Amino acid sequence: MTTTLxxxxxxxxxxxxxxxxxxVRHLQDGVYSGALQFTxxxxxxxxxxxxxxxxxxxxxxxxxxxxxxxxxxxPWIWTIALNLxxxxxxxxxxxxxxxxxxxxxxxxxxxxxxxxDNANLEEWRLRLAALPGPQRTAIVLHHVVGLPxxxxxxxxxxxxxxxxxxxxxxxxxxxxxxxxxxx
Amino acid sequence: xxxxxxxxxELATLRRTAPDDLLETVLMGADLADSYTEVGGPTxxxxxxxxxxxxxxxxxxxxxxxxxxxxAQHPRSAYFVDAxxxxxxxxxxxxxxxxxLGRLPVDLSxxxxxxxxxxxxxxxxxxxxxxxxxxxxxxxxxxxxxxAVGTALGRNPVPVLIPCHRVVRTDGxxxxxxxxxxxxRELLEHxxxxxxxxxxxxxxxxxxxxxxxxxxxCFPTCRHARRITDAHRVEFRSEEVAVAKGYRPCKxxxxxx
Numbered sequence: 001m002t003t004t005l006x007x008x009x010x011x012x013x014x015x016x017x018x019x020x021x022x023x024v025r026h027l028q029d030g031v032y033s034g035a036l037q038f039t040x041x042x043x044x045x046x047x048x049x050x051x052x053x054x055x056x057x058x059x060x061x062x063x064x065x066x067x068x069x070x071x072x073x074x075p076w077i078w079t080i081a082l083n084l085x086x087x088x089x090x091x092x093x094x095x096x097x098x099x100x101x102x103x104x105x106x107x108x109x110x111x112x113x114x115x116x117d118n119a120n121l122e123e124w125r126l127r128l129a130a131l132p133g134p135q136r137t138a139i140v141l142h143h144v145v146g147l148p149x150x151x152x153x154x155x156x157x158x159x160x161x162x163x164x165x166x167x168x169x170x171x172x173x174x175x176x177x178x179x180x181x182x183x
Numbered sequence: 184x185x186x187x188x189x190x191x192x193e194l195a196t197l198r199r200t201a202p203d204d205l206l207e208t209v210l211m212g213a214d215l216a217d218s219y220t221e222v223g224g225p226t227x228x229x230x231x232x233x234x235x236x237x238x239x240x241x242x243x244x245x246x247x248x249x250x251x252x253x254x255a256q257h258p259r260s261a262y263f264v265d266a267x268x269x270x271x272x273x274x275x276x277x278x279x280x281x282x283x284l285g286r287l288p289v290d291l292s293x294x295x296x297x298x299x300x301x302x303x304x305x306x307x308x309x310x311x312x313x314x315x316x317x318x319x320x321x322x323x324x325x326x327x328x329x330x331a332v333g334t335a336l337g338r339n340p341v342p343v344l345i346p347c348h349r350v351v352r353t354d355g356x357x358x359x360x361x362x363x364x365x366x367x368r369e370l371l372e373h374x375x376x377x378x379x380x381x382x383x384x385x386x387x388x389x390x391x392x393x394x395x396x397x398x399x400x401c402f403p404t405c406r407h408a409r410r411i412t413d414a415h416r417v418e419f420r421s422e423e424v425a426v427a428k429g430y431r432p433c434k435x436x437x438x439x440x
Contacts, residue, residue, distance in 0.1 A: 017215055020210075020213065020215065021206060021210065021215075024205070024206050024209050024210075025206065028201035028205050028206065029198070029199070029200050029201050030198075031201075032199060032200075032201040032202075032205070033197065033198045033199050036197070036199060037197065046202055046205065049201060049205060050205060050208050050209055050212060051212075053209040053212075053213070054209055054212040054213050057209075057213035057215070058213070120196070120197070121197060121199075124193070124194070124197055139194065143191055143194035143195060144194055144195070144197045144198055145198075146198075171188065171190055171191070174190050175190060178190070
């Protein structure tokens with residue numbers, strides 16, 4: 001990757017198709033890591049990550065070069081990704097039977113190949129899911145994905161100080177949860 | 184503030200690397216990349232590439248070389264997969280077996296209008312029959328564009344599937360082919376034609392044949408021309424001669440406007 005994240009909007013504005021693979025390379029690990037927390041399993045996280053970038057590409061096609069050059073890429077992409085994660089969670093609540101056989105197979109594979117690693121992920125996914133939505137979102141975006149508070153604020157449409165206090169309160173709750181687990 | 188919080192440190196370990204194939208799946212979904220595989224063709228195996236709109240390339244392996252060579256010459260990124268999606272695989276093998284394009288989707292979206300018309304017209308030529316370049320030019324409403332037709336066919340992204348090997352020189356010689364004249368002859372032989380005999384007839388000046396019972400003239404390889412028995416077979420060097428003798432053009436192979 002020769003382009004930095006800061007240079008990407010200008011490169012995308014000049015050559016969308018040429019710069020797009022670099023955009024994916026820059027942001028795929030972050031989106032995937034966040035999606036692993038916001039969805040049920042690896043399979044869903046992969047789907048959401050793919051779908052996010054495909055939608056990003058299509059959306060870029062409808063934007064003027066000026067608008068693309070002004071884009072705050074991470075908050076913009078995370079707005080799309082969070083929507084997809086939410087839609088997926090919602091459709092599973094409404095159609096629990098949609099838990100597909102392939103998901104179970106995925107879970108078996110996980111168990112066989114990366115048991116310890118995934119136990120850790122699963123444990124944290126459950127703890128984070130017990131937090132109020134905004135706290136979970138802010139914590140995952142800040143501490144797992146690595147987004148600064150200013151960009152989280154841009155993503156969620158809330159203020160930077162709200163993002164800070166969401167993270168602070170969420171961490172406090174997690175601490176209590178872990179203490180209770182240890183009892 | 185939270186630098187030594189063990190919870191924060193644990194959260195940082197939840198970061199993962201995206202799966203290796205994510206980029207290529209995204210590029211295919213965004214229509215920036217094609218998939219390709221290797222299939223058996225009429226004269227040996229071939230690389231075939233496709234995207235969501237249809238087949239984008241068909242290249243005999245002997246004409247291109249290795250997978251890396253194919254990827255390098257393909258106009259877009261291409262990722263190797265073991266097999267095409269089932270419906271595409273079925274239509275593809277049908278086209279290869281029958282020599283007819285049928286319902287096989289071909290992505291001609293990045294091709295200009297003139298070339299698209301040429302290729303679509305070419306796809307109408309049945310297996311085992313040949314037509315001159317001038318025929319395509321006339322059929323698509325550009326009778327003067329014979330050379331441009333040759334160029335358009337020479338840049339056919341899906342040779343064999345769109346049978347540009349069935350288009351020959353107006354003087355009756357087999358002529359050039361993107362992957363070399365020998366492959367063109369091999370493909371025609373595979374369809375039951377005899378390139379030598381075709382060129383011998385061309386040298387004798389035979390361009391058209393007619394039947395003295397029906398008074399109709401055809402291209403020599405038209406399925407109606409091949410039914411004419413020797414006793415009733417009449418050979419012509421040109422349309423003018425046939426017309427002067429009272430013959431009319433066949434409505435199937437359309438040797439004249």
